[in-house]
Amino acid sequence: MPRAIALVDCNNFYVSCERVFQPKLEGKPVVVLSNNDGCVVSRSQEVKDLGMKMAVPWYQMKDLAKRHGIISFSSNYTLYADLSNRVMSLLSRFSPNQEVYSIDESFLDLTGITTDHTAYGQEIRRTIRQCVGIPVCVGIAPSKTLAKLANHVAKKKPRFGSVCDFSSMSATELDALLASVEVGEVWGVGRRTAPKLQEIGIRTVLDLKRAPAKQLGARFSVVFERIVEELNGVACLELDDVAPAKQQIICSRSFGTLTSLLADLEQAVIAYATRAAEKLRQQHSMAGGIQVYIRTSPHREQDPQYQQAILMPLHEPTDDTRLLCHAALHGLRQIYRSGYAYQKAGVMLSEIIPASARPRTLFDDVAAQQKSSALMQTLDRINNRMGSGTLKLLGEGTDTRWAMRRQNISQQYTTEWNELAVCRI
DNA sequence: TCTGGGGTCCTAGGACCC
DNA sequence: TCTGGGGTCCTAGGACCC
Numbered sequence: 001m002p003r004a005i006a007l008v009d010c011n012n013f014y015v016s017c018e019r020v021f022q023p024k025l026e027g028k029p030v031v032v033l034s035n036n037d038g039c040v041v042s043r044s045q046e047v048k049d050l051g052m053k054m055a056v057p058w059y060q061m062k063d064l065a066k067r068h069g070i071i072s073f074s075s076n077y078t079l080y081a082d083l084s085n086r087v088m089s090l091l092s093r094f095s096p097n098q099e100v101y102s103i104d105e106s107f108l109d110l111t112g113i114t115t116d117h118t119a120y121g122q123e124i125r126r127t128i129r130q131c132v133g134i135p136v137c138v139g140i141a142p143s144k145t146l147a148k149l150a151n152h153v154a155k156k157k158p159r160f161g162s163v164c165d166f167s168s169m170s171a172t173e174l175d176a177l178l179a180s181v182e183v184g185e186v187w188g189v190g191r192r193t194a195p196k197l198q199e200i201g202i203r204t205v206l207d208l209k210r211a212p213a214k215q216l217g218a219r220f221s222v223v224f225e226r227i228v229e230e231l232n233g234v235a236c237l238e239l240d241d242v243a244p245a246k247q248q249i250i251c252s253r254s255f256g257t258l259t260s261l262l263a264d265l266e267q268a269v270i271a272y273a274t275r276a277a278e279k280l281r282q283q284h285s286m287a288g289g290i291q292v293y294i295r296t297s298p299h300r301e302q303d304p305q306y307q308q309a310i311l312m313p314l315h316e317p318t319d320d321t322r323l324l325c326h327a328a329l330h331g332l333r334q335i336y337r338s339g340y341a342y343q344k345a346g347v348m349l350s351e352i353i354p355a356s357a358r359p360r361t362l363f364d365d366v367a368a369q370q371k372s373s374a375l376m377q378t379l380d381r382i383n384n385r386m387g388s389g390t391l392k393l394l395g396e397g398t399d400t401r402w403a404m405r406r407q408n409i410s411q412q413y414t415t416e417w418n419e420l421a422v423c424r425i
Numbered sequence: 426t427c428t429g430g431g432g433t434c435c436t437a438g439g440a441c442c443c
Numbered sequence: 444t445c446t447g448g449g450g451t452c453c454t455a456g457g458a459c460c461c
Contacts (some may be wrong), residue, residue, distance in 0.1 A: 034429035041429070041461095057428040075429090102461050190459045221435055221458085250431055257426090299428055346430090405427085 003235050004117060004140060004167060005111040007147040008091055008124060011135045011155070013104035014042035017083050018073050020133040021413045021421050028071040033058050036254050036404045037074055074406035081415045086132050094124055099239040107144060107239050121163035140165040144237045145230035148187040149205065153177065172180065178206040178231075188227050193220060205231065243282045244352065251276040252346020255402040258297065262336050265294060265345055266329060267397040272347045273328040274392060277321040278347055281380060286317035286358055288351030290324055292331040297343035308335040317351070317358050324349070325393060374394045387416075 010016060014032035019025045020171050029046035033039065039055045040047075050068055052061060056071070065072065084103045092098050097109035110117055121138035139151025146166055154164035166174055185195035202208050209231040219223035226236045251272040259265070269292060279289055295307035312327040322410055328347050382391045411419040 036427080036429070038427075038429055055429080059427040062427095105461080188459070192458060223435075223459090246432075248432075252430065254429070297428085404429095 003142045005147045006108040007151045009151050010104040015044045016134045017080050032073045046203045074409040076410050087179040117165045138163045142233045143230040143235040181205045187357050249276050249279050249349040254344045258341040264267045264402045268345045269328050269332050270325050270396045273325045277324050284355045285352045286319045287349035288317045289313045291327050294345045296340050306340045310335050345354040
């Protein structure tokens, strides 16, 4: 039986989330900004039509925004994550095999589902729109790479009505379609490689599909062999239905205002290490090392620049916030230099292993480990129930001058009792 | 004044060993 | 005086994704 893989992708996801709770934004130009209100990360169709590119710095867009009355939001990740969970949970009903690929995308295995796949795609769209209020597009094809492309086509070519099934087309029909799409749209072909491909005469997706896989693999990297195979309908990539544990966990953020004070950096590093430790425990892992880095702003060329990172090995793998923070602070103090205006700090957990695989040693202090584990469980329980950051280490501080700017954030419509959306009936 | 954050995979090159 | 070659492991950096 031929494989059938669907890729369901939410349209302008963050903007669509804001529109769910403010329907008056429908039809108006809307953007959502990154942390610190830095860059544009989600644009409504109206904004795309104005020519505003993805990830441009917002301050450069202020004029355009004013001229066209563009409405901007700071990102409200709590809201987006909650709506994403609802979408993904609904999608899981449509296939026994689902891979949640990102916050707004999911693969579904439709192999063996005998109904007409285009009609099935339309049913998926209706369901998500009706139950969550988010518009989605569906691409269907025999491989993941082709399904991504089919989704792109569903989004860009109105005649498909937001659902595009490559398998329902004849070979000539499909090739004609692939010839109309630029090679840079292929999943895995980025802005560096696309021009290089064009130089050797590969301009469209059809060109790449017909290119010699081995030669391209040798020229670029082995991943290209796979891409060409996938374009030819040979499924090389499996659906990952259980998310594999992360091999590294990063928490880093730019500051709302630059700082040269060690005390500020210490607070930030404690906050980031705390968050990273939470993520680590969520996936039931322990880390063997923690890396800390700090840097000045590369955009302020006139200022003296400094950046440094240091990897702190831990005596033994741990998931204890206190031990991770202690090591991170120790590292920070080694790399900190006074006299620089720091813009960003971050921590990265590495050498991650499953908590169950932690090696036992002769000198294990079992009592201390049980105490640590109990304390961390309590910490997580309270913060889950009462809100993130309810209980934290003293060193994280409460006067966070460096914290990020979020000037125009919408409410936590779905996750905070006192901000719940009210429906008048 | 204001330029995101969090991941993965691949490759090249150095260190080291036999 | 001769200065090989294969293997492994680690790290840094590039490219890509959302």
